[in-house]
Amino acid sequence: MNQPPINELVKKADCRYTLVVESSKRARELVAGAQPLIAPKDRQPVSIAVEEISRGLLSFHRNLEDEED
Template sequence: MIYPTLKNLLEKVDSKYTLVVAVSKRARQIVDGQPKLTKTASNKPVTVAVNEIAEGKIGYERNYTKNIEQIGESNVPQ
């Protein structure tokens, strides 16, 4: 069985899309030299990021205001 399971990971976030973005951003941070927050046998950044999310070591925060402002600006006629 693969650990962590998708079911376990989805309990930590609100959607599969959020999971992909969170893992991607954290993996980039690890590649850029940020320290790992969990001990894992793998040195692959994506695997480390997935394990950090599964263990609750990292989370995410939605910024709805920024998204609304961007949407509003794109609908303004030029």
């Protein structure tokens, strides 16, 4: 499966860190039994999570107030 370019994925998040954290969280949800939001062409949870993010099916934001403490 061709993965979307990182530059396109970063546009969906505020930075690469957020992208990595959120895609790994979603991959863990998929491993735990959550249903994919797409018809997966690949069985790898990380690939599914990245594809969901690339299609705009997941939204997230970092809580910057916690980082200031």
